[in-house]
Amino acid sequence: MRNIKLTIEYDGSKYNGWQRLGNTENTIQFKIESVLSRMTGENIEVIASGRTDAGVHALNQVVNFKTNKILSSEYIRDYCNKYLPKDIVIKDAEEVDDRFHARYNAKSKKYLYRIWTGEIPTAFHRKYTYYIPHYLDIEAMKKASSYFIGKHDFKAFSSVKSKKKSTIREIYEINIKEEGKEIQMMFHGNGFLYNMVRIMVGTLIEVGEGKRRPEEIEEIINTKVRQNAGPTAPAQGLFLYQVYYEGLQV
CATH class of the missing domain: 3.30.70.580 (Pseudouridine synthase I, catalytic domain, N-terminal subdomain)
Known part of the structure; x- marks a missing residue:
């Protein structure tokens, strides 16, 4: 076999x-x-x-x-x-090797989320970006993202229904950068819960819009209540970017 x-x-x-x-x-x-x-x-x-x-x-x-x-x-x-x-x-x-298992052997993953900003939407990237027609405060979003780094209980940032499944994950790095009208947000962690990246993005967008303070991220994590976090960002901006295995990356 x-x-x-x-x-x-x-x-x-x-x-x-x-x-x-x-x-x-x-x-x-x-x-x-x-x-x-x-x-x-x-x-x-x-x-x-x-x-x-x-x-x-x-x-x-x-x-x-x-x-x-x-x-x-x-x-x-x-x-x-x-x-x-x-x-x-x-x-x-x-x-x-016969023992290789795509799911269980994965050590970490990177997800990319893309946002298009500005007064004019894009025709060519509409299926691959989330369009926001106004300015976002990137520096505030970067500061807010720093509170996600480390090992935390991300229950507030997940749509997981099961109470038996662990909601503790570790985020290694989050990079947020602008390229023209596009904002790219890269998340690297040892694993991600159901809708976790999209809820994190939705919350960071609210920070960028001035609706939340960056420091609120830590408070939301500690509550472990989904309703305290922001909305789930649309699916079309999200990409599974990379999967890392022991000794190699794919």
Whole structure:
């Protein structure tokens, strides 16, 4: 049995998220598994580094799957890119150790969130940025983001329903920069809860708008109450940017 790792780029605009669902075929996981199953003649199930929601994109999603079929990595990559929808691309395929698990072996992840600002919206980036028609105080947002750094209970910044799941995560770094009319926010942590990045972004936007003080971030974290944080930012600005594994990054 061979263990194959894929690195995948996709535009999530028209899909109901990553995860295969029983009531629709319109998920990225379903599209990939369908092509792999046809290629191998086996019932293929892929394991992803994490799930992305409807409308969220990925620059480097990582998955692995098991197969008995003897096919070269190049053939697997090229076959998938021939038959997958054009908004899903296999960037790399390689055979890895049998113990490799795309989800459990992931050490950390980076997510990118993009915001477009100014009086005039963008026609070409509308599916990949969140448009805000007014000025944001970047320096205040940078100061506020510093309160996220470290190991905290991020329950207030999550839509997780289960009370059994730990909501403690560690954020290593947050970088916020402007490039013309675009604001790019990069989040690096050992893991992220459901909607965590988008709620953090929504709260930081409120700081940038002058609706909150930067120091409120620490207060919100300590309350552990979701209602005290800001809104969940729209999905289209979010990208799974990078997944890191022991001794390598993808």
